Amino acid sequence: MSQDRTTTLWRPTGPEELDLLRQADWRRWPPRLPEQPIFYPVLNEDYAIKIAKEWNVPHHGAGYVTRFEVDTEFLTRYPVQQAGGRTILELWVPAEELDEFNDHIVGPIELIHEFR
Template sequence: METVTLWRPTGPKELALVEESGWCAWPPRLPDQPIFYPVLNEDYATRNARDWNVKASGVGYVTRFEVEKPFLDSYEVQQAGGQTILEYWIPAEDLDKFNSHIVGLIEVVAEFR
């Protein structure tokens, strides 16, 4: 099955929940988080983890994971700024389904303090 590599900047609380899942699922969104937004390039994830997560919680992580391409094809890539600021907007109610299409494990590829 063809997959797409995605990244997600995250803080320590969300990462702890990913670890609790066995590194195979993202936790449910909070009530004020209607969208889960994995990003399409590592540089964008790095900037968010370094510049936003560190300020918000003292540490930021960049994660990488694979998702089945046929599943992602039902969602449009969103340009959230410049040409390289690309992400998927997965509605919170679709997150369980999204998680079931992750291939392999979610891995931490960078940490910033």
């Protein structure tokens, strides 16, 4: 993460979450389902692409990658989690904190890749 005012994050997603994101005018992530206690944005585009292609496409028929900016100072509350190799980096945002997390998104969430 940089010392800039915002930090760029990516989120691989499936069609259902993408539809909810559209309904929120590309400004807020939808609430988590009961079986989703954590919201996982990732810290690099390549990792997001890998998840979209290798998990979302086989399970949902399509995978998408979004990019968005979040207030850097706010993100300091979430330690970077290494979920595998050196570049497999995520933030773990508890579902009950997602509304506050959404309040710190700067600008719209962008759809940058689509895979089928």
